[in-house]
Amino acid sequence: MKEFFLQHQSELLATFICLVAFTILRSLSVKTIKKVGRISDINHVRTRLVIKYVTFGLFVVLLVLLILIWGVNFKEVGLLLSSVFAVIGVALFATWSILSNITAGIILFFYFPFKIGDRIRIQDKDFPEEAIIFDIKAFHINLIKDNGELLTYPNNLLLQKGVVLIQKQVATEDDLEQMF
CATH class of the missing domain: 2.30.30.60 (SH3 type barrels.)
Known part of the structure; x- marks a missing residue:
């Protein structure tokens, strides 16, 4: 176990930094969204929904960064991602209106008068x-x-x-x- 920590010291440090940055960014974005919701007198349910969307987006960025930090073989990841994106692409094409409604819901949260x-x-x-x-x-x-x-x-x-x-x-x- 000690050998693992010594071999992967830089990766572990970078992972720790990414996790701390994720936590700080999520905390700041949640506070900002709640403040916008309170100032604009927006329903609390809508505010929580937008917080979930932003948290998911930050988590995806964190996941990509961790994959890059730990040096996963890009050929293997590329094959996996191309397969996943092919399936997701077909699914998203079928549910395009749902995604456009979710995006519109987020826009309406911030800009709907x-x-x-x-x-x-x-x-x-x-x-x-x-x-x-x-x-x-x-x-x-x-x-x-x-x-x-x-x-x-x-x-x-x-x-x-x-x-x-x-x-x-x-x-x-x-x-x-x-x-x-």
């Missing part, structure tokens, strides 16, 4: 009515129409269409939860 309880109108010929924002999820936004119908609208379409704010805070989150 409307909150839960606001009355909006989406400039869409298929949806000409006004509705109140009930909830904003990772894949879609839930809207309540005036007749009480619950409508789900994909996040990626929400970014592509114009959105008109009719009235801010028509209902609070508690009022909306009591409706359903």
